[in-house]
Amino acid sequence: MASVTSLTSAVHQRLANALTAALPERADADPLLRRSDRADFQANGILALAKKAKANPRELAAQVVERVVTGDVIQDIEVSGPGFLNITVTDRAIVENLAARAEDPAGRLGVPHAEHPGTTVIDYAQPNVAKEMHVGHLRSAVIGDAVVQLLEFTGENVIRRHHIGDWGTQFGMLIQYLDEHPHELDHKAGEVSGEEAMSNLDRLYKAARKLFDSDEEFKTRARRRVVDLQAGDPHTLAMWQKFVDESKIYFFSVFEKLDMEIRDPDIVGESGYNDMLAETCRLLEESGVAVRSEGALCVFFDDVKGPDGKPVPLIVQKSDGGYGYAATDLSAIRDRVFNLKADSLLYVVDARQSLHFKMVFETARRAGWLGDDVKAHQLAFGTVLGKDGKPFKTREGETVKLEDLLDEAVERATAVVREKAEKVGLSEEEIVENGRYVGIGAVKYADLSTSAVRDYKFDLDQMVSLNGDTSVYLQYAYARIQSILRKAGEARPVAHPELALAPAERALGLQLDRFGETVLEVAASYEPHKLAAYLYQLATLLTTFYDQCPVLKADTAEQVENRLFLVDLTARTLHQGMALLGIRTPERL
Ligand SMILES: NC(=[NH2+])NCCC[C@H](N)C(=O)O
Numbered sequence: 001m002a003s004v005t006s007l008t009s010a011v012h013q014r015l016a017n018a019l020t021a022a023l024p025e026r027a028d029a030d031p032l033l034r035r036s037d038r039a040d041f042q043a044n045g046i047l048a049l050a051k052k053a054k055a056n057p058r059e060l061a062a063q064v065v066e067r068v069v070t071g072d073v074i075q076d077i078e079v080s081g082p083g084f085l086n087i088t089v090t091d092r093a094i095v096e097n098l099a100a101r102a103e104d105p106a107g108r109l110g111v112p113h114a115e116h117p118g119t120t121v122i123d124y125a126q127p128n129v130a131k132e133m134h135v136g137h138l139r140s141a142v143i144g145d146a147v148v149q150l151l152e153f154t155g156e157n158v159i160r161r162h163h164i165g166d167w168g169t170q171f172g173m174l175i176q177y178l179d180e181h182p183h184e185l186d187h188k189a190g191e192v193s194g195e196e197a198m199s200n201l202d203r204l205y206k207a208a209r210k211l212f213d214s215d216e217e218f219k220t221r222a223r224r225r226v227v228d229l230q231a232g233d234p235h236t237l238a239m240w241q242k243f244v245d246e247s248k249i250y251f252f253s254v255f256e257k258l259d260m261e262i263r264d265p266d267i268v269g270e271s272g273y274n275d276m277l278a279e280t281c282r283l284l285e286e287s288g289v290a291v292r293s294e295g296a297l298c299v300f301f302d303d304v305k306g307p308d309g310k311p312v313p314l315i316v317q318k319s320d321g322g323y324g325y326a327a328t329d330l331s332a333i334r335d336r337v338f339n340l341k342a343d344s345l346l347y348v349v350d351a352r353q354s355l356h357f358k359m360v361f362e363t364a365r366r367a368g369w370l371g372d373d374v375k376a377h378q379l380a381f382g383t384v385l386g387k388d389g390k391p392f393k394t395r396e397g398e399t400v401k402l403e404d405l406l407d408e409a410v411e412r413a414t415a416v417v418r419e420k421a422e423k424v425g426l427s428e429e430e431i432v433e434n435g436r437y438v439g440i441g442a443v444k445y446a447d448l449s450t451s452a453v454r455d456y457k458f459d460l461d462q463m464v465s466l467n468g469d470t471s472v473y474l475q476y477a478y479a480r481i482q483s484i485l486r487k488a489g490e491a492r493p494v495a496h497p498e499l500a501l502a503p504a505e506r507a508l509g510l511q512l513d514r515f516g517e518t519v520l521e522v523a524a525s526y527e528p529h530k531l532a533a534y535l536y537q538l539a540t541l542l543t544t545f546y547d548q549c550p551v552l553k554a555d556t557a558e559q560v561e562n563r564l565f566l567v568d569l570t571a572r573t574l575h576q577g578m579a580l581l582g583i584r585t586p587e588r589l
Pocket residue numbers: 123126127128163164165329332347349
């Protein structure tokens with residue numbers, strides 16, 4: 001458990017004790033402590049308690065104030081309004097608390113582990129084989145990666161699953177074509193770049209399509225291939241594997257550009273559940289959860305109807321015997337619950353698939369695969385829009401190539417970095433590396449700083465802007481602190497709890513104290529945008545602090561040390577917080 005307690009918990013403890021003393025019959029009552037603008041904290045729980053105890057809220061509040069221990073943590077406590085408590089903490093408590101965070105032996109800045117960690121299987125970064133990735137795949141990867149980092153940081157056992165689209169009828173056509181033109185993918189992994197891999201696939205796809213549409217005999221052969229593939233014919237499988245391998249070269253190049261670690265064994269695509277599909281259907285049919293309707297195996301829902309008022313079923317098996325997307329997802333649930341022993345299933349998938357997941361989860365519940373002890377949640381995300389507010393497309397109306405987009409972000413960011421490079425004394429190598437971290441960070445941050453369910457505008461100009469809620473702003477805040485620490489010479493960051501704090505120091509200190517609770521909240525609610533908001537506010541408070549409190553030119557040596565201590569902890573918090581979002585913080589910028 002946590003070796004460092006936050007100010008919030010210290011204040012909470014003292015209030016709870018005083019409440020118990022004032023109202024012994026309600027010993028477990030929660031004072032409902034909140035951060036507040038009026039004082040450091042506000043407790044709002046007295047009102048409801050007084051109502052239940054049929055007491056006067058202001059009087060009960062006054063009794064709590066009388067009994068609360070003050071002096072060490074709580075500086076001031078007073079009744080306000082109808083029975084709120086406004087609480088100010090001592091400067092000493094702030095600095096002592098932060099010092100404990102800074103010295104946290106676990107190197108976690110005092111962030112506790114979650115109280116009840118479990119096993120989460122997270123389904124994210126799931127592009128499709130032999131197809132170009134699009135911005136939706138980018139979102140899933142970026143949001144999913146942040147959630148993985150956050151959950152792992154809180155002690156959760158996280159199992160990653162990249163449910164790639166690697167199965168389906170289109171492969172019959174591709175495999176048949178490759179079989180008839182055997183040398184088209186004749187190279188080993190490592191011999192081609194991601195871009196080449198994609199253009200190989202694109203070329204093959206187009207050629208196969210053309211033949212499929214113009215040559216009846218090829219069409220027949222291609223259709224037979226699908227049957228061979230599903231029957232597990234070894235030669236056909238080997239051809240299929242070539243497409244998967246070629247696609248992975250491409251996927252990995254995009255993920256690497258994104259500065260994101262995706263591990264091959266975590267890629268378990270639709271094909272990985274092939275052996276389970278028949279059994280899944282059998283179980284559903286035998287239990288009566290699914291029924292045959294016009295030959296297809298279907299699950300019906302009272303509340304899912306089409307525009308004509310007719311029920312729209314979840315089709316698990318088509319009338320021709322083929323299995324669909326739903327059969328795979330239902331099989332994946334069985335695997336994740338029964339084999340991987342998940343207690344949470346998380347899906348980072350486009351909101352346009354929400355109905356699919358709603359029906360899949362409900363079906364799994366009816367089948368008894370998802371019990372009350374297993375949570376299933378789709379972390380649905382919105383659409384990426386262009387500057388014009390319409391779905392993101394090139395000027396010619398085509399979907400934007402992901403790699404081009406990332407390259408452009410890096411290019412713009414490099415220009416921004418270069419402008420200041422001379423002043424900072426960056427080498428060409430550092431400019432290139434920083435440009436990458438700033439550019440990729442900008443793309444990730446723009447995505448992660450808005451609530452996932454909302455659509456967001458992809459606007460590179462705004463993303464790499466130095467002012468406003470951008471990753472560059474946060475990266476500069478970090479680098480600026482590093483520059484101060486380098487200039488500090490002999491002076492070291494040392495906490496001095498005996499010093500009185502200026503308002504800007506207090507505000508910064510109180511924000512630093514919130515880091516642990518913010519991380520836990522954000523991980524529990526899968527809302528990385530709240531961590532982004534926290535970090536942005538931290539950087540803003542740092543800016544105010546600089547304006548009001550000279551660091552190296554402070555009045556006394558102790559004050560210099562104490563301020564160095566504050567900015568150093570701010571830097572470490574920014575670094576850790578950004579890392580949880582998958583964003584780097586260069587030392588010099
Ligand atoms: N278990 C799942 N269905 N995961 C989502 C897969 C996303 C799908 N491959 C797509 O490109 O839209």
